[in-house]
Amino acid sequence: MNVTFPPSILEAGNADLQFLKSLDGRIHEEPYDMTLRANISGHSRRMKIRHSNLDVKISSPEMERVLGLVNDETKLVLVPTNTNWGFNVGYNIQYAGTSRQDLLLSINEHQLPREYDFDKMSETFMRGDNIQRIKKLRDLGIWTIGMPVKDYGHYEY
Numbered sequence: 001m002n003v004t005f006p007p008s009i010l011e012a013g014n015a016d017l018q019f020l021k022s023l024d025g026r027i028h029e030e031p032y033d034m035t036l037r038a039n040i041s042g043h044s045r046r047m048k049i050r051h052s053n054l055d056v057k058i059s060s061p062e063m064e065r066v067l068g069l070v071n072d073e074t075k076l077v078l079v080p081t082n083t084n085w086g087f088n089v090g091y092n093i094q095y096a097g098t099s100r101q102d103l104l105l106s107i108n109e110h111q112l113p114r115e116y117d118f119d120k121m122s123e124t125f126m127r128g129d130n131i132q133r134i135k136k137l138r139d140l141g142i143w144t145i146g147m148p149v150k151d152y153g154h155y156e157y
Contacts, residue, residue, distance in 0.1 A: 019065065029051045060116075075133065076104070079148060081106075089152060
């Protein structure tokens with residue numbers, strides 16, 4: 001099934017895209033390659049690992065701008081997730097306008113301003129328009145991510 005969407009935030013030179021990518025680069029260390037070895041099969045797998053720099057915090061005005069970009073016009077969604085192998089709650093800002101799952105910004109909860117706790121973030125990720133964009137992509141079979149739930153324990157193991 002072919003699905004077409006209007007022009008997107010992903011267009012080269014888009015100021016909002018540059019802001020998100022710049023912020024993402026500032027709060028993460030440079031990715032590095034790591035080889036994971038299976039304990040039974042013996043097969044190795046290389047993957048890129050990217051660590052959050054927890055010493056770098058996002059400012060309140062930056063976070064306000066990020067959440068302001070999560071809307072129908074930009075086709076961005078806020079998705080809660082787990083980070084640090086399940087030890088912390090995190091949040092992804094992803095583009096929901098194509099078959100690709102374009103991850104634009106990944107945030108560890110410890111990088112957020114103090115006033116942006118799970119309840120505050122859930123005001124955006126549980127908002128009807130955010131849920132509808134995710135649901136539409138799931139119904140089309142484009143995304144397989146789970147639907148957000150307002151349960152902190154669901155994202156921290």
